[in-house]
Amino acid sequence: MKTGIPFSLKGAEFRYPSATENTLSTLDLEIRPGEWVAILGPNGSGKTTLMKMLNALLIPTQGICFVDGDNTSNSDFVIPIRSKVSMVFQNPEDQIVSAIVEEDVAFGPENIGLKPEIIRFRVKEALENAELWEKHKEPVSSLSGGQKQRLALAGAFAMQPKALLLDEALSMLDSYSKNEIIKLISEEHKKGMTIVQVTHRLDDILYADRVVVLESGKVVCDEPIFEFLSKSEEKLRSMKFKKPSVSILREILIKKKIISEEIKSDIYSIKEALCR
């Protein structure tokens, strides 16, 4: 089994050079190896800034950020960190580096010096998983927004990272593609990959282990997904979230003693429990 890596923020703050206030204030956050953490929060609460800190794209202006035990402020660790951690941004245009689909996916593996035959294998596998293999010779510019997002995910998968940071990386996908990608991420998670996922939709986090909510750069809620999704629809609405329909269904089935409390809040687990 592949082991995921931990992240550790100790009193980490971040202030952009042009800003007069901190975007992130004194964050103490431990993410365990192999954990799937969903980061939620309103626009401007600092989610992207946090994700960039976890990938050493931004260095805390106070405090420390450790990735797999390495302090991100030490520039010697930046390349090792990037080879272990892949990040996918919301806007795929921000991370397209090549004009042709397969070249774009090969860019990361080439950069870490993998052998050509390994690169070819990984590119094909990643593009097949992202359902883009039939477009491998095509110009990136011919892809739709959702396809570009799948291309960015393929690029991240081709790196076979120990941790995957997803910053609203599924936002442009249709529901079929989103489900397929979430299943794929879930397979990697089961094998040990650490996942940190920013989203605004609770329907996208049903496989997560834990939920962290940011508000104005501070953690205002940090709890297991079960606890978070057990909140009433009203409570979640007051936090500006919509309770997933599947969580409502799960609660009804538990109340009626049709399934047990251990069944997770995703449709596949519920279906499996019902068909047993």
Ligand SMILES: Nc1ncnc2c1ncn2[C@@H]1O[C@H](COP(=O)(O)OP(=O)(O)OP(=O)(O)O)[C@@H](O)[C@H]1O
């Ligand atoms: N390069 C920058 N320079 C100055 N301020 C910035 C910069 N990038 C972000 N900020 C500010 O930092 C705050 C947090 O931004 P961030 O992008 O981390 O929030 P977010 O939670 O990801 O928001 P969203 O949900 O809209 O993606 C915002 O007030 C934003 O204006």
Ligand SMILES: [Mg+2]
């Ligand atoms: Mg953001």
